[in-house]
Amino acid sequence: MRVSRLDPPTEVAWDCPGGFPLWEGTSVAWSLRPSEHGTKVVFRHVGFPDEQPEYDFGSISLTWAQIVSRLKEVVESGGAPNPALS
Numbered sequence: 001m002r003v004s005r006l007d008p009p010t011e012v013a014w015d016c017p018g019g020f021p022l023w024e025g026t027s028v029a030w031s032l033r034p035s036e037h038g039t040k041v042v043f044r045h046v047g048f049p050d051e052q053p054e055y056d057f058g059s060i061s062l063t064w065a066q067i068v069s070r071l072k073e074v075v076e077s078g079g080a081p082n083p084a085l086s
């Protein structure tokens with residue numbers, strides 16, 4: 001991933017020049033806004049090719065769920081993720 005836009009503390013976007021199969025040319029955007037419960041995080045991963053098999057999206061969703069879970073742990077603990085969960 002390569003940072004394509006950075007507007008601290010509310011926006012960050014990445015371009016994917018390669019890596020995971022069929023992620024090349026996609027982009028990821030994170031938007032953070034205050035909410036009544038803390039911070040609302042909106043995440044988008046877009047730009048997949050039309051030929052992307054639909055069943056691949058389950059794997060993509062699982063990958064991001066694991067990443068976001070670890071990020072949440074780091075933010076809430078103020079430290080490194082629990083190695084037992086890695």
